Structures are given as C-alpha cells and as structure tokens.
Amino acid sequence: MSLRAVSTRTAFVLVSIVTILLIVGSAFLSRVVFKAASSSATLYFSQSSIQAKPETTFKIEILADLSASADLTGVQLELNFDPKIVNPTDFKPAVRWKKVFSKVENGKLFLVMVPVEDQVQSNQAATGLSLVSLTFTTLAEGATNLTLTAANTLLAVASTPGAKGVENVVESVIDAQVSVSNMAIATPTDDSLKVNAITTQDEVVFSSQRILSTSSILTPSSAVILVHLEHPARVSVAFGATTALGNRADYSTRADQAAIRIAGLAASQRYYYQVVAEDDDATNRVLGQIKSFELPALSSATTVDRAELTIFPARAATGATAYAVFFDQDNKVVSGLNPEIKVDTDRVSATKFSEVSGLYQSVLGSLETEKLTIFSAVLLDGQELAGANVMFDPALANTAVKPNQTFLAIKFDQKTINVILALVAGLLMLGVGFYKLARAR
Amino acid sequence: MRSKVLVVLVVVVSILAAYTLSKPITTQTRQGTIELTHLPDQYCPLSAAVVATDLDAKTPKILLDIEVAIDECRYITLAKLSGLGSEPQFIFVKISGQLAFRVQIDSIKGRYQFAPSLGDVNNDNIIDSNDETQVSSALFSNDETKISLNDLDRDKKVSVLDLSLTRINRRAGVERPDGQSWSRS
Numbered sequence: 001m002s003l004r005a006v007s008t009r010t011a012f013v014l015v016s017i018v019t020i021l022l023i024v025g026s027a028f029l030s031r032v033v034f035k036a037a038s039s040s041a042t043l044y045f046s047q048s049s050i051q052a053k054p055e056t057t058f059k060i061e062i063l064a065d066l067s068a069s070a071d072l073t074g075v076q077l078e079l080n081f082d083p084k085i086v087n088p089t090d091f092k093p094a095v096r097w098k099k100v101f102s103k104v105e106n107g108k109l110f111l112v113m114v115p116v117e118d119q120v121q122s123n124q125a126a127t128g129l130s131l132v133s134l135t136f137t138t139l140a141e142g143a144t145n146l147t148l149t150a151a152n153t154l155l156a157v158a159s160t161p162g163a164k165g166v167e168n169v170v171e172s173v174i175d176a177q178v179s180v181s182n183m184a185i186a187t188p189t190d191d192s193l194k195v196n197a198i199t200t201q202d203e204v205v206f207s208s209q210r211i212l213s214t215s216s217i218l219t220p221s222s223a224v225i226l227v228h229l230e231h232p233a234r235v236s237v238a239f240g241a242t243t244a245l246g247n248r249a250d251y252s253t254r255a256d257q258a259a260i261r262i263a264g265l266a267a268s269q270r271y272y273y274q275v276v277a278e279d280d281d282a283t284n285r286v287l288g289q290i291k292s293f294e295l296p297a298l299s300s301a302t303t304v305d306r307a308e309l310t311i312f313p314a315r316a317a318t319g320a321t322a323y324a325v326f327f328d329q330d331n332k333v334v335s336g337l338n339p340e341i342k343v344d345t346d347r348v349s350a351t352k353f354s355e356v357s358g359l360y361q362s363v364l365g366s367l368e369t370e371k372l373t374i375f376s377a378v379l380l381d382g383q384e385l386a387g388a389n390v391m392f393d394p395a396l397a398n399t400a401v402k403p404n405q406t407f408l409a410i411k412f413d414q415k416t417i418n419v420i421l422a423l424v425a426g427l428l429m430l431g432v433g434f435y436k437l438a439r440a441r
Numbered sequence: 442m443r444s445k446v447l448v449v450l451v452v453v454v455s456i457l458a459a460y461t462l463s464k465p466i467t468t469q470t471r472q473g474t475i476e477l478t479h480l481p482d483q484y485c486p487l488s489a490a491v492v493a494t495d496l497d498a499k500t501p502k503i504l505l506d507i508e509v510a511i512d513e514c515r516y517i518t519l520a521k522l523s524g525l526g527s528e529p530q531f532i533f534v535k536i537s538g539q540l541a542f543r544v545q546i547d548s549i550k551g552r553y554q555f556a557p558s559l560g561d562v563n564n565d566n567i568i569d570s571n572d573e574t575q576v577s578s579a580l581f582s583n584d585e586t587k588i589s590l591n592d593l594d595r596d597k598k599v600s601v602l603d604l605s606l607t608r609i610n611r612r613a614g615v616e617r618p619d620g621q622s623w624s625r626s
Binding site for chain 1: 443447448451452454466479480481559570572577581598600601602604605606608609611
C-alpha cells in the first residue's frame with residue numbers, strides 16, 4: 001500500500017468522522033440548546049383563601065412555579081384589590097430580590113423587583129419560589145379578591161444562549177380570596193365571594209366561539225386544565241372548593257388551546273372549576289360547565305404501578321408539551337423519579353423531563369414542513385409505562401407563529417436545512433470519491 | 442482510468458447537487474445586507490447612523506458617514522451605502538436605543554448578521570445605571586413621550602422587560618472611528 005493511498009484513505013476517514021460529528025452535533029444542539037429557554041411560570045399566592053377581622057393585618061406571599069431552569073431578570077406585578085376592604089402597607093422582596101418601583105393607586109398595587117445581582121438563576125424546575133411578601137391592613141367588612149392582572153404581571157427571563165434579550169414566561173396567574181369579617185373564624189358562605197365579573201347569569205355567547213373540550217391533569221398540589229376553543233380568546237379558569245368558584249386563574253396570552261396550571265391546592269381535596277373564554281375587552285364571554293376534580297394524595301413510596309401521559313395540544317404546529325404523572329398501587333402520586341421520554345422518530349426533539357410537585361413536563365418540538373404523527377412514550381428504568389400520539393402539522397401555524405429556530409445568528413428554517421443536507425451529501429459523495437481513488441491506486 | 446473518470450463524475454455531480462439545492466436559498470435570502478437579529482418581534486428601528494472605514498486599524502479612513510433607512514425593520518442594505526467600494530471594510534452602526542457595533546464586510550453582495558444590544562435609552566452608547574434609572578422612572582407610565590423614549594422592546598409599555606435589558610446588557614458600544622460622539626453624528 002503506497003503512502004499516497006494511505007493519505008487518501010485517511011482523508012476519507014476524516015471526512016466521514018467530521019460528517020458524523022456534524023450530524024450528531026446538530027441533533028444534540030437541536031435537543032439541548034434550542035429548548036434551553038422553554039420555561040413557563042405560574043404565579044399564585046401562598047394562601048388561596050384568607051379570613052381576617054377588620055383593622056388587623058395579614059401577610060401573604062406571591063409564589064412562582066417554574067417548569068424548567070431559567071435566569072430570572074425581573075418581576076413585575078399589577079395586583080388588584082378592593083381599596084374599601086384592604087390596603088397594602090408593606091412589600092418585602094424575597095432574598096436575592098430588591099424593589100425598584102412600587103405604587104398603590106385606585107385599588108391597584110404596582111410593584112417591580114429586580115435581582116440584587118444581575119439575575120437569579122434557577123437551575124431546575126422550581127415550585128413555590130417566593131418572590132415577595134405583602135402585608136395588608138383590613139379596613140372594613142366585606143369580600144374581595146387579590147387578582148394579578150395577567151397582561152401586566154411579568155416574570156422576565158434571559159432568553160436563549162447567544163441572544164441578548166429577555167422574555168416573559170408567565171403563563172397563568174391565580175388569585176386569592178380575602179374575607180374580612182368580625183366573625184373571621186367562620187368559613188365564608190358560598191355566595192359571599194364572587195370571581196370578578198364572572199357569574200353564570202351574564203353569559204354572552206360571542207359569535208361562533210365554543211369550548212370544544214376541557215380536561216385536567218392532577219397532582220397532589222396542582223391541576224393543569226387543558227382547554228380547546230373554537231377560536232382564540234382570553235382563557236381563564238374560575239375555581240374553588242365550592243361551586244361558588246371564588247378563585248380565578250388567567251392564561252397570559254390569547255389562545256385557542258391553553259394549558260392553565262392551578263397551583264397551591266390541597267391534596268385529597270375536591271375542587272370545582274369552570275372554563276371562561278372572553279373576547280379581548282372582556283365584554284363577551286362563553287362559560288363552560290362547572291366540573292370538579294379531587295386531587296390525589298402524595299405517595300410516600302417510590303414504587304410506581306402505572307403512569308399517565310398526556311400530550312397537549314394533540315394537534316400542534318411545531319410544539320407541544322408532554323405531561324406525565326406516576327401513581328402507586330393506591331393511586332397516590334409518586335414524585336422524585338427520574339423518568340425519560342422517548343419519541344419514535346428523530347424528526348421530533350424532546351427535552352428532558354422536569355418535575356414540579358409530581359408533574360413531569362417535557363417540550364416536544366418539530367421542524368418538519370410536512371404533517372407528521374409521532375408516538376411518544378414515557379419510560380421509567382427502561383420500562384415503557386404509557387404512551388400517546390401527537391400530530392405536528394405546520395399548516396396549523398398562523399402568521400403569528402414563527403417556527404424558525406435560531407442559534408448563533410443562523411436561521412434553522414427549511415432553506416438552511418436544505419443547505420446543510422446538500423453539504424452533507426456533497427461531503428459524503430466526496431468521501432466516496434476519495435475511497436474509490438484510494439482503491440484504484 | 443475508469444476509476445478516475447468515476448471520481449471526476451462523482452465530484453461534478455455532488456457539486457451540481459449542492460448548487461441546485463442551495464440555489465433557491467441564495468435567491469430568496471437577503472444578500473447584500475446586514476441583518477439585525479435576536480430582536481423583539483415588534484421592535485422596528487427606522488434608521489441607523491452608518492460609518493464605513495477601510496481596514497486600517499491605526500488610522501482608519503472614513504469612506505462614508507450617513508443616516509440610512511432600515512428595510513423591513515431588520516436589514517441595512519449595503520447597496521444603499523453609496524461610496525462603499527468593493528474592498529473589505531468596517532461598517533460601524535449606531536441605532537437609537539442600541540449600542541453601536543462594528544461589522545467587517547468583504548463584499549457589498551455578502552450577507553452579514555449581528556445581534557445588537559438593546560438598553561441604551563439615553564443614547565450615550567453605554568448601557569449603565571443611568572439607563573436603568575431612566576427606565577425605572579418610566580415604569581407603568583402613561584406619558585406618551587416617556588413610553589416612546591423608554592419602551593425598548595416596543596410593546597407600547599414600559600415594563601420590567603425593558604428594565605431587564607438595561608441590566609443584562611451593561612457595557613459600552615463601539616466608538617466612532619473618528620473618536621466623535623455618536624450623538625453628534
């Protein structure tokens with residue numbers, strides 16, 4: 001074998017290795033880097049219901065649940081209350097946060113906080129992350145809700161690596177009931193509290209809007225209400241321990257498919273809920289039926305008997321979320337596991353599961369330009385426990401949806417993928433050419 | 442001999458394949474532009490101060506110094522920069538609210554990208570505590586003037602998102618090659 005032939009063979013091997021590294025590297029990047037900022041947050045109060053006597057004070061914390069790791073860069077709150085009943089008197093930011101703006105005006109508390117350092121890093125999914133402790137003074141007897149305005153309640157997070165921007169990750173906000181009474185120990189009656197402007201009497205059906213489906217995913221301390229509407233709308237869920245539905249969770253953006261997480265609930269407790277779809281100015285409204293669920297208890301065991309996997313939306317343009325919950329033999333929820341998600345094609349990526357209070361979430365993403373149905377399964381210790389199908393259809397994306405992924409300022413749209421494929425094909429063919437040449441010599 | 446012919450054919454076919462597949466891309470993408478990337482969707486700067494110099498690092502010669510329109514909120518079209526020669530050169534860009542940056546271009550037909558840093562609300566080309574203080578004082582404001590000056594992401598309100606930009610992007614922008622202030626240009 002001559003030296004020249006060896007060199008050519010070496011070149012062929014090198015080209016092949018580089019090609020494989022490129023393919024593996026791009027697959028790794030698409031799974032790890034592109035999904036790095038796919039966190040979402042639910043903001044809620046440390047107590048969903050408070051009873052107090054007039055002219056006393058009470059404290060309540062605002063908490064956040066994060067579905068994945070994130071670099072928090074700021075918090076903005078717009079809190080609504082009835083100024084005749086309660087008045088905020090003090091705001092104490094949580095450790096590592098400082099207040100930069102606060103104002104109380106016309107029954108609204110405006111509060112902005114930033115990290116003491118540049119950012120607060122949450123290295124994993126978090127539940128019950130304390131943001132601020134509020135002190136209220138009660139003024140007179142009555143009932144009010146502490147409601148966070150979804151449009152102006154923001155949790156700023158530094159966006160994907162390489163970018164110099166920030167994004168809001170708040171997906172839903174949940175309110176708290178306050179009942180001020182001289183008989184404060186008594187449980188509020190069912191009709192003493194009303195969710196802001198939501199009563200079953202003022203239903204106005206707007207044009208062709210319909211609630212197509214509603215379902216729920218339950219854990220010991222939270223529930224995810226999955227809502228599918230005929231048309232995009234502002235979606236919220238009125239909920240409570242009775243059919244009076246005293247609390248409300250708002251989805252932060254206008255959507256026709258919304259997953260609204262209600263956190264801060266009690267295990268083994270029955271809750272009632274009703275889906276509300278409103279138009280932009282909240283004048284027209286469609287109400288769903290009042291439904292109920294009972295939260296499962298938390299298991300002390302680590303042995304899993306079965307799992308439930310839900311992928312929402314079941315038909316998506318480019319992205320969907322897989323929710324998994326694991327149960328023991330007594331139907332109690334098992335937490336602290338290390339499950340994996342598997343998809344039956346490498347054309348769809350899936351992030352690692354992150355856990356919040358027994359609920360495991362993974363983001364599925366597709367860059368395909370063709371319609372694609374995939375099967376996804378949840379594995380625990382290599383054993384497949386549950387599976388579900390999801391269809392990705394790029395045609396579902398409207399003009400507002402931007403499927404392009406960017407990394408290091410390169411747009412990974414279909415055209416770029418074509419170029420990469422062409423280059424890989426060229427490299428492979430060159431490799432074959434080198435190999436033939438080597439054999440000929 | 443047959444093998445050599447085969448190799449030549451393989452190379453030619455692969456080049457042709459690569460060219461054919463990439464052809465629609467070259468015609469559809471924006472050649473001859475500097476594309477501004479990683480910006481908020483609704484952010485739409487209208488113009489940019491542009492200074493071009495040769496590649497001489499010590500005594501750069503200024504080839505042009507103009508204000509140009511930004512196409513489709515994202516593109517600085519190099520063909521619009523009259524006086525730009527065919528030689529490689531540095532293009533310095535300053536856009537209101539952003540730090541100035543520099544891009545080296547090899548040809549006015551090339552395609553270049555840059556992710557600018559937002560947060561310079563007082564336009565002194567440094568993102569620092571002054572910008573943070575200015576945005577803080579405008580939070581939740583209904584004053585149109587304050588909103589237009591401090592709404593960095595152009596979502597029509599001054600929020601913690603704008604404030605965060607002044608904190609995570611703290612640094613100085615690229616200086617003008619002639620040492621003058623960008624605000625005076």
